[in-house]
Amino acid sequence: xxxNIEEIRATFPVLHQEVNGKPLxxxxxxxxxxxxxxxxDALTGYYQNDNSNIHRGAHTLADRATRHYEETREGVKNFIxxxxxxxxxxxxxxxxxxxxxxxxxxxxxxxxxxxxxxxxLEHHSNIVPWQMLCEEKEAVLKVIPINDKGEIxxxxxxxxxxxxxxxxxxxxxxxxxxxxxxxxxxxxKAHQVGAKVLLDGAQSTNHLDIDxxxxxxxxxxxxxxxxxxxxxxxxxxxxxxxxxxxPPYQGGGEMIKEVTFAKTTYxxxxxxxxxxxxxxxxxxxxxxxxxxxxIIGKSNIKKHEDELLDHANETFxxxxxxxxxxxxxxxxxxxxxxxxxxxxxxVGVMLxxxxxxxxxxxxxxxxxxxxxxxxxxxxxxxxVYNTKSEIDQMAVSLAKIAKIKNK
Amino acid sequence: MSSIQDIQDExxxxxxxxxxxxxxxxxxxxxxxGQLPQFPEEERVxxxxxxxxxxxxxxxxxxxxxxxxYLADSNTDITKGLISLLIRVLSGRTPQEIxxxxxxxxxxxxxxxxxxxxxxxxxxxxxxxxxxxxxxYQAKQNV
Numbered sequence: 001x002x003x004n005i006e007e008i009r010a011t012f013p014v015l016h017q018e019v020n021g022k023p024l025x026x027x028x029x030x031x032x033x034x035x036x037x038x039x040x041d042a043l044t045g046y047y048q049n050d051n052s053n054i055h056r057g058a059h060t061l062a063d064r065a066t067r068h069y070e071e072t073r074e075g076v077k078n079f080i081x082x083x084x085x086x087x088x089x090x091x092x093x094x095x096x097x098x099x100x101x102x103x104x105x106x107x108x109x110x111x112x113x114x115x116x117x118x119x120x121l122e123h124h125s126n127i128v129p130w131q132m133l134c135e136e137k138e139a140v141l142k143v144i145p146i147n148d149k150g151e152i153x154x155x156x157x158x159x160x161x162x163x164x165x166x167x168x169x170x171x172x173x174x175x176x177x178x179x180x181x182x183x184x185x186x187x188x189k190a191h192q193v194g195a196k197v198l199l200d201g202a203q204s205t206n207h208l209d210i211d212x213x214x215x216x217x218x219x220x221x222x223x224x225x226x227x228x229x230x231x232x233x234x235x236x237x238x239x240x241x242x243x244x245x246x247p248p249y250q251g252g253g254e255m256i257k258e259v260t261f262a263k264t265t266y267x268x269x270x271x272x273x274x275x276x277x278x279x280x281x282x283x284x285x286x287x288x289x290x291x292x293x294x295i296i297g298k299s300n301i302k303k304h305e306d307e308l309l310d311h312a313n314e315t316f317x318x319x320x321x322x323x324x325x326x327x328x329x330x331x332x333x334x335x336x337x338x339x340x341x342x343x344x345x346x347v348g349v350m351l352x353x354x355x356x357x358x359x360x361x362x363x364x365x366x367x368x369x370x371x372x373x374x375x376x377x378x379x380x381x382x383x384v385y386n387t388k389s390e391i392d393q394m395a396v397s398l399a400k401i402a403k404i405k406n407k
Numbered sequence: 408m409s410s411i412q413d414i415q416d417e418x419x420x421x422x423x424x425x426x427x428x429x430x431x432x433x434x435x436x437x438x439x440x441g442q443l444p445q446f447p448e449e450e451r452v453x454x455x456x457x458x459x460x461x462x463x464x465x466x467x468x469x470x471x472x473x474x475x476x477y478l479a480d481s482n483t484d485i486t487k488g489l490i491s492l493l494i495r496v497l498s499g500r501t502p503q504e505i506x507x508x509x510x511x512x513x514x515x516x517x518x519x520x521x522x523x524x525x526x527x528x529x530x531x532x533x534x535x536x537x538x539x540x541x542x543x544y545q546a547k548q549n550v
Contacts, residue, residue, distance in 0.1 A: 021427075342484070343484065343485075345483050345485065345486075345526075346437070346483050346484050349522070349523070350430070350433055352429075352523075375482070404437070
């Protein structure tokens, strides 16, 4: 049965407004998705009814907050099919999750001359932490090249692998182009030389079914706010065997077992990695976002988004001067493009004047843009609440804009 | 020659005709950008790029007696339009006039709303750089 998109849209209050005198068309979902009413209600509901610091509280409110907080951990465990909820660590975002691994696992286990592999498609947050680690440890950062369509060259990756390869940190879905990487194969090949693998799932967890046990990734990093959840909340999944041998990332409350001035012993996972009062309200509200996804069903979401992608490729493709960027065979619902003779910023500002929100620029992937010989792109990214009619309206605006330089 | 304020009032008048329609305002700004005189290719160098702009903006000057002529270019049409407005107001003035100039037209035409906060920062960087040139010329003239 096809999804009732109007019914879904009705649960997202932010969508129902005018921007610059036009009905808002929100196509910046790869940057952040909007939040359903259930998530908003859970946020205010927590502060109105349950606000209390979690764990170690002897009173009812603390107990209630703790229970809800840990229920989300269980929810995330199910969402990614982790083996146990202790393997789910709450952070402040994908970026912090990656930094945690680079800092904790990396500083303990990476040594001089070791090699770490990333790809050309990475977001800066999956480049810089590894560069910092390599600099500190005199390790070597290697980069898997891509073809002109924006697909990783697997042969080149295989050639890079050796007994020196200690870590592979790879993006599951490219934020700038939407390319879906063959991560299962990458993980398998990396494991064959004994390397550990982190998946940057910031752009994949909202579109694709994720099963960390089936993928066999060692770590998975992603953000709640790209999954209809609140901002300021990220997740790090790690295999228990690895999390246990990793040193804490930050010191403070919650992460300790016993503190004396002579020595501190650390708490068990996941608490060892959650120093200080965590982001309780956002964690609790995130469960509602996970419920939203599971009620609609990820496969239904994916099907709808794929239809939007096909429709956009078809309609935008007819516009004179439209140049698609990133034409991988396997993609999520992201259309990155340029208009001949126009700067992406200008296209973005003119679309905004028509009430259409897109992202423009280098998308925090400057090395990728350099590889493609571009300063940036315009990126329209679709979500479950978007419609073909919105795409048609964008096509009308885009055609008018493109005409300025493409008569 | 009209005063800096006269020119600013002209611009305010032009933009008031466009009213609240953001789209036509942006088209108008881009059109203005298209009228910028050709930028000298030999001066399209790293040192002439204004720092703090998201898009690339090149700025250079010519000394004409006691007056400063500004020449600028950008890789985006909207930015070109913005800088053409600044040039219209400030170019051909003495360093003292430029340094004293209160560029009230920017707020009065609601530029912040039209171009957004990121570009507004860029616009401030352009003004700062134009005033820095004026300061340098003034120092030179006072020697």
